[in-house]
Amino acid sequence: MRIFIPFAAAALMALPAHAFTAMNGLSVNATGPTEFTVPYSGNSDTTAFWCAAGDYVIRSLNMSRFTRIYRTSEPPRRSGQPIDFSLSPERAASKTGVIILGGDGKSISADMAVNFCKRPVIRLFK
Secondary structure (H helix, E strand, O other), X not given: XXXXXXXXXXXXXXOOXXXXXXXXXXXXXXXXXXEEEEOOOOOOOHHHHHHHHHHHHHHHOOOOOOOEEXXXXXXXXXXXXXXXXXXXXXXXXXXXXXXXXXXXXXXXXXXXXXXXXXXXXXXXXX
């Protein structure tokens, strides 16, 4: 029995951290206390990455919709690469990678990021 316990502990430590799945299907992985990354997942434009980041901050971290999110990987993102984000301005990239009117140009609110999520269109008339 004593031999089993160290193997079980080692197996649990080897498991990857649980990723958050945003409403648009993209994964978000915590990389630090205030840092996270959204890995590339097929046909995703920059706004899809921001959507996932905003959804993660609001639903997973339970933070305010007014929380500022900073992109820490410089735009443009090359195909197949993730985008890194932070809640701290210290390592902020020079731009968000999306067109924003006003603000500091380096961050957007979690609420604005969630507004990039593609929601289904409800058609009232045929």
